[in-house]
Amino acid sequence: MATTCWADEDCPLGLSSPTQKPFTISRPLTRTNSLEQSNTESTRKGKEERMKPQKMDGKSKPGVPYGGMTDTWVKKHRLIYIGATRHPFILSIRDGTVDLPAFKRWLGQDYIFVRAFVPFVASVLIRAYEKGDESSGDMEVILSGLGSLNDEIAWFKQEASKWGVDLSQVAPEKPTQHYCRFLEELMRPEVDYTVAMAAFWAIEAVYQESFAHCLEEGSKTPPELKEACQRWGNDGFGHYCSSLRNIADRLLEKAASGSMPLVKVSEDVVSKAEVTFLRVLEYEVDFWNMSCGTAGHSAPKP
Numbered sequence: 001m002a003t004t005c006w007a008d009e010d011c012p013l014g015l016s017s018p019t020q021k022p023f024t025i026s027r028p029l030t031r032t033n034s035l036e037q038s039n040t041e042s043t044r045k046g047k048e049e050r051m052k053p054q055k056m057d058g059k060s061k062p063g064v065p066y067g068g069m070t071d072t073w074v075k076k077h078r079l080i081y082i083g084a085t086r087h088p089f090i091l092s093i094r095d096g097t098v099d100l101p102a103f104k105r106w107l108g109q110d111y112i113f114v115r116a117f118v119p120f121v122a123s124v125l126i127r128a129y130e131k132g133d134e135s136s137g138d139m140e141v142i143l144s145g146l147g148s149l150n151d152e153i154a155w156f157k158q159e160a161s162k163w164g165v166d167l168s169q170v171a172p173e174k175p176t177q178h179y180c181r182f183l184e185e186l187m188r189p190e191v192d193y194t195v196a197m198a199a200f201w202a203i204e205a206v207y208q209e210s211f212a213h214c215l216e217e218g219s220k221t222p223p224e225l226k227e228a229c230q231r232w233g234n235d236g237f238g239h240y241c242s243s244l245r246n247i248a249d250r251l252l253e254k255a256a257s258g259s260m261p262l263v264k265v266s267e268d269v270v271s272k273a274e275v276t277f278l279r280v281l282e283y284e285v286d287f288w289n290m291s292c293g294t295a296g297h298s299a300p301k302p
């Protein structure tokens with residue numbers, strides 16, 4: 001296997017040259033820079049957009065909802081979204097040039113992440129329960145995700161033994177620590193259900209889009225890595241992500257329409273959810289960079 005972890009010609013960021021760095025974010029987004037300026041505008045634009053008749057843009061896939069707030073964000077923050085879902089690490093799996101030590105590093109670190117992800121998902125489930133909206137079906141969707149994390153942890157153990165990775169000896173790297181701390185922050189009681197749900201969807205969607213790309217026609221994913229790609233790239237996981245997205249969109253729509261008691265509070269929720277979405281993308285990019293062994297941007301986000 002070649003020992004490169006760089007993009008192929010499919011990389012929409014044009015990171016095909018081995019002299020270029022993988023996608024990093026040079027200026028961490030904070031509530032006081034780019035988003036702060038565009039929040040009011042984005043909320044207003046979001047409302048206008050939803051009122052327009054929706055049309056397929058050629059990038060939307062059947063069964064994948066579009067036209068909600070999350071769709072607006074994906075379009076508005078397309079560059080970093082692509083950075084997270086078409087990262088050189090993923091592209092190297094897809095073109096068969098993945099560096100084995102990089103894959104093993106990803107495996108060990110992702111095991112640590114997934115263990116931390118379980119209590120986060122459980123906390124979202126509790127919030128859904130506390131909402132008391134039984135007819136929404138949110139709890140069923142979240143519960144199914146929580147259940148499948150049990151399988152996921154078992155899979156990581158099995159895969160680790162296949163590749164000779166001793167999980168008990170894997171220490172969390174900085175990007176993993178920061179991402180896990182972020183999950184813990186999202187579990188705090190003051191974090192709104194809408195914000196937590198937007199993060200939950202984004203975390204799952206990045207993996208779904210990334211690994212599904214490795215299974216598309218024309219990909220040269222090595223057979224021994226196909227199972228890993230199937231785990232997140234299969235259609236069932238795609239539908240699950242669509243369900244999470246529908247929940248997030250419904251909650252965001254409700255917040256944006258001011259049907260919450262205080263309009264200001266609702267707008268804050270939408271803004272915070274958008275900032276959280278961006279932070280997830282940043283953490284995902286950092287995580288991929290670390291997996292490649294090129295982590296250069298691992299400071300905790302403000």
Ligand SMILES: Cc1ncc(CN)c(N)n1
Binds near residue numbers: 203207
């Ligand atoms: C870093 C990361 N992001 C997302 C997933 C998908 N649950 C994951 N396993 N690891």
